[in-house]
Amino acid sequence: DGGITQSPKYLFRKEGQNVTLSCEQNLNHDAMYWYRQDPGQGLRLIYYSQIVNDFQKGDIAEGYSVSREKKESFPLTVTSAQKNPTAFYLCASSVERSYNEQFFGPGTRLTVL
């Protein structure tokens, strides 16, 4: 079945460690996105990519990095520079036009110990 997978579902990290969240899609979508969700804050855009080997910063990119080497994959690295990384992270993809809806993965809940 087509869809988006994110792994792991739960992730624990010690302060000062980098951690990479996986996002894979088999929908043949050009665009992929990473969002951060905190209670009462809605979804905030971290990074997005509209095509392979290209990506753009979103509203809260500081302390995060991404890569887009393959159309199907858009991993997110939470670096030690991110001051408050504990959150729920959602990956999404879409056909690259604003009138198309986004498809979301199940999310990864990151907790920094």
Added chain:
Amino acid sequence: AQKVTQAQTEISVVEKEDVTLDCVYETRDTTYYLFWYKQPPSGELVFLIRRNSFDEQNEISGRYSWNFQKSTSSFNFTITASQVVDSAVYFCALSETTGGSYIPTFGRGTSLIVHP
């Protein structure tokens, strides 16, 4: 700049009640798209509806209906005869067509709790 406001942080109803979730948006674009998504407790957002700025027809899908009014910049969502399974966080989103980025802006969401 674009902005989406969902003023209702949390709504609590009893099963079978009707409930309306409000969404107000701001944009300078004449062409734009509005969306509603549902986020159940499992966490994955699910697309519900899309509406473009030139189509003000109301939409009904089963117990769900949407009222789009450009005059008041609102795109409200009504659930008729609510059920416990409707308990979720609902997000409204706006996407503009100018600028080329096609990146939607989400509201902060409304948490709907339906009690049996």
